[in-house]
Amino acid sequence: MTEQPRNATFRFYAALNDFLPPRQRHIDIPLAFKGRQTVKHLAESLGVPHPEIDLIIVNGRSVDFDYITRDGDRVSVYPVFETIDISNAIHLRQQPLHDLRFILDGHLGRLAAYLRMLGFDTAYRNDIPADQSVTEHRILLTRDRGLLKRKAILRGYCLRSSDPLQQLREIVRRFDLVDRLQPFTRCMVCNGLLKDVEKSAILHLLEPRTRQFIHHFKQCDTCGKVYWRGHHTEQMEKIIEEMKAIDR
Numbered sequence: 155m156t157e158q159p160r161n162a163t164f165r166f167y168a169a170l171n172d173f174l175p176p177r178q179r180h181i182d183i184p185l186a187f188k189g190r191q192t193v194k195h196l197a198e199s200l201g202v203p204h205p206e207i208d209l210i211i212v213n214g215r216s217v218d219f220d221y222i223t224r225d226g227d228r229v230s231v232y233p234v235f236e237t238i239d240i241s242n243a244i245h246l247r248q249q250p251l252h253d254l255r256f257i258l259d260g261h262l263g264r265l266a267a268y269l270r271m272l273g274f275d276t277a278y279r280n281d282i283p284a285d286q287s288v289t290e291h292r293i294l295l296t297r298d299r300g301l302l303k304r305k306a307i308l309r310g311y312c313l314r315s316s317d318p319l320q321q322l323r324e325i326v327r328r329f330d331l332v333d334r335l336q337p338f339t340r341c342m343v344c345n346g347l348l349k350d351v352e353k354s355a356i357l358h359l360l361e362p363r364t365r366q367f368i369h370h371f372k373q374c375d376t377c378g379k380v381y382w383r384g385h386h387t388e389q390m391e392k393i394i395e396e397m398k399a400i401d402r
C-alpha cells in the first residue's frame with residue numbers, strides 16, 4: 155500500500171541556519187515526508203541537531219519535540235537563547251542554563267583547558283560522553299553533529315569553529331559567560347579546585363628561580379599541581395582580558 159506524501163514547510167531562525175546548506179538558509183524549506191513523523195525527526199533530517207533547538211512553533215502554536223507533523227504544517231524553529239516575544243510558548247529546555255557544567259568530546263583538549271582556566275567545571279573524555287552528559291546534567295560541547303542528535307542528549311552545543319580560541323569565544327557568547335568568569339580557580343589539567351597553599355608546604359616542588367622570586371601559590375586539591383603567576387601566565391591573562399571584554 156502506498157501512502158500519499160505529506161508536505162510541511164520549515165523555517166529555521168538565527169544560528170540554526172549554520173546547520174543548513176547555504177541554499178536553504180533563512181528561507182521557507184518545503185519538505186515532503188511519509189507516515190507519522192515527529193517534528194523533531196524532520197528538523198534533524200534537515201540537519202539541525204535537537205539540543206540546539208529551544209522552541210518550535212507549528213501554525214502559530216508552540217509544540218514539543220514529539221508533535222506528529224501534519225500535511226500543510228508551517229513549522230518555525232528557534233535556537234536556544236534566541237529572544238522572541240511569544241507568550242505561553244513551551245520552551246523545550248526545561249531548566250534554564252543556570253547550572254553550567256560542560257563535557258567535551260575527545261578532540262577538544264585545548265578548549266577544555268581554556269574553560270577550566272576561566273573557572274568552569276569541565277569534564278573531558280576520549281570515549282563518547284553521552285551518558286555522563288545525562289547523569290551529571292552537563293552541556294555537551296562537540297563538533298560531531300551525529301553525537302548531538304542522540305536521543306539521550308538534552309543540552310548541547312555544536313561548535314562552529316575548529317580553532318580552540320575561537321571556540322572559547324563562541325562559548326562565552328553563546329552561554330553568556332562574561333560575568334561568570336572565575337579565572338585561575340580550577341586545575342587546567344584535571345578540573346580539580348585550586349586552593350591557596352603556603353610556600354613552605356610545596357618548596358620541594360619548585361625550581362630554584364621560582365623558589366627565589368615567587369611568593370604566592372595555589373595547588374590543585376585533586377592532582378597536586380602547583381600554580382603561580384609569572385611570565386608563563388601572561389598569554390593566558392591576555393586571553394582572559396579578551397573574554398571579559400566580549401560584548402553581549
Ligand SMILES: [Zn+2]
Nearest residue numbers: 341344374377
Ligand atoms: Zn589538578
